[in-house]
Amino acid sequence: MDAEHFRDFGKAAVDYIADYHESLRNRSVLPNVQPGYLGELLPEDPPQSGESWQDILQDVDKFIMPGLTHWQSPNFHAYYPTASSFPSIVGELIIAGFGMVGLSWIASPAMTELEVVMMNWLGRMLELPEEFLNCSEGPGGGVIQGSASEATYVALLTAKEKKVKDLLEKNSNLTEAEIKGKLVAYSSDQSNSSVEKSGLLGSMKMRLLPTNKEGQLTGATLQEAIKRDKEAGLIPCYVVANLGTTPTCAFDNLEELGPVCNREDVWLHVDAAYAGTAFVCPEYRYLMKGVEMSDSFNVNLHKWMLVNFDCSAMWIKNAKYLVEAFNVERIYLKDQHKGLAPEYRHWQISLGRRFRALKVWFVLRIYGVEGVRKHVRHQIALAQYFAELVAKDQRFECCSCSMGLVTFRLKGENSLTETLLNRLTEEKKFFLIAGHFNNTYVIRYAICSRLTEKEDVDRSWNEIIRIAGNIVPWKITEKEGLPGLNINHLNENIEKSK
Numbered sequence: 001m002d003a004e005h006f007r008d009f010g011k012a013a014v015d016y017i018a019d020y021h022e023s024l025r026n027r028s029v030l031p032n033v034q035p036g037y038l039g040e041l042l043p044e045d046p047p048q049s050g051e052s053w054q055d056i057l058q059d060v061d062k063f064i065m066p067g068l069t070h071w072q073s074p075n076f077h078a079y080y081p082t083a084s085s086f087p088s089i090v091g092e093l094i095i096a097g098f099g100m101v102g103l104s105w106i107a108s109p110a111m112t113e114l115e116v117v118m119m120n121w122l123g124r125m126l127e128l129p130e131e132f133l134n135c136s137e138g139p140g141g142g143v144i145q146g147s148a149s150e151a152t153y154v155a156l157l158t159a160k161e162k163k164v165k166d167l168l169e170k171n172s173n174l175t176e177a178e179i180k181g182k183l184v185a186y187s188s189d190q191s192n193s194s195v196e197k198s199g200l201l202g203s204m205k206m207r208l209l210p211t212n213k214e215g216q217l218t219g220a221t222l223q224e225a226i227k228r229d230k231e232a233g234l235i236p237c238y239v240v241a242n243l244g245t246t247p248t249c250a251f252d253n254l255e256e257l258g259p260v261c262n263r264e265d266v267w268l269h270v271d272a273a274y275a276g277t278a279f280v281c282p283e284y285r286y287l288m289k290g291v292e293m294s295d296s297f298n299v300n301l302h303k304w305m306l307v308n309f310d311c312s313a314m315w316i317k318n319a320k321y322l323v324e325a326f327n328v329e330r331i332y333l334k335d336q337h338k339g340l341a342p343e344y345r346h347w348q349i350s351l352g353r354r355f356r357a358l359k360v361w362f363v364l365r366i367y368g369v370e371g372v373r374k375h376v377r378h379q380i381a382l383a384q385y386f387a388e389l390v391a392k393d394q395r396f397e398c399c400s401c402s403m404g405l406v407t408f409r410l411k412g413e414n415s416l417t418e419t420l421l422n423r424l425t426e427e428k429k430f431f432l433i434a435g436h437f438n439n440t441y442v443i444r445y446a447i448c449s450r451l452t453e454k455e456d457v458d459r460s461w462n463e464i465i466r467i468a469g470n471i472v473p474w475k476i477t478e479k480e481g482l483p484g485l486n487i488n489h490l491n492e493n494i495e496k497s498k
């Protein structure tokens, strides 16, 4: 394919994407296909000679489109959002267009340097402590990882190397292998599965500690677990705190966990994969109080900050530890211009890196900080509106409402809620998933799509209560909504944040 054909193909593809986004509201969010459907439709062998792009684009429509789950549909309420926006899509296109791999500063200076600037912009947007930023005097710095899972794993490996080195320097009577065999990590039983996985991959015992009724890990629980392990001769090494858990978007209290970690000399990593984006709004920053006591912090821009997957922002208070843990250079060259031009290959698992900073730049410039705030506030207002609808219906319980996530259930046996979710899923018009809250079965309803509006929330709620009407034959009476919420006020919030 030459450049002339590329112009036509590329322009047609952009039109195709724009049409797709405009059609999303009218599509069933879940596809109607069976496992193995595609293998039956496509030829067994690749074509011997090339085909036309027109044919390929047509086949996308014919074969691929019917098998898509529409993550950007306004009726997609499962998991957490996966961000997408037009500036970011264009960013991805141009990144591919440049076709580079940033394995060192000289491999493409703009790539490293834009990442440094973006990580500083983002750190300031979230009001992270200055010492985490590349532009600070100290050894702090930010880097873009591929995912929150990678960030958690990278932080674990760094904590492990640091702990081993510290103990060996202190003339511990243990060998390196003995120390490594005794290390323990901690998080809560509400943490994302990727946290447990990081322990598996990093060969570190991971204790998933019980949370309180609000889904938070308390300082006392952590302190107690650490004490018990130390008494058993083990070595506490790493803690992952959640700011916005996956099941209910609960926030651990860093002001409690921070002092325990600092006192015990344990690395504190903050997983704010989804909810971290909310810290662009000053009114939510109280939820990260104590963040200055953490050692590393992570937020997925690809969840809530309008940047397409993959893009996960990570800051480390002392990046020296990370670089020391990950550096394999035979001749160790001291990083002379750290802060201005870090060698990011020492900050991550793979050697090669994508130019993710470019799409961040596009998004932040097109939306501005205010645009991101609006997006966050609008989605929170919609979630609160949904929670209030649930709370006012006597048949339902609203179990949690935090940021853009609501969990709810039908009163009574878990099986009622399960039936409700199964029937809703069978219709394929709305996509919600199950969760657990204090040992009960709940449905998670997350505001995910940029396109979701109040009318969409109303339509999904109406469908839920239509199905519920067939499951619980009780008479419906309206009851008091949630404390502090009121529909008129919520409507105002939704309008204001548009």
Ligand SMILES: *Cc1c(COP(=O)(O)O)cnc(C)c1O
Residues within 6 Å of the ligand: 080, 146, 147, 148, 149, 150, 192, 194, 242, 244, 245, 246, 271, 272, 273, 274, 300, 312
């Ligand atoms: C989604 C999520 C993750 C995993 O994010 P990836 O980028 O897919 O690895 C980790 N932690 C929390 C709290 C999450 O919500």
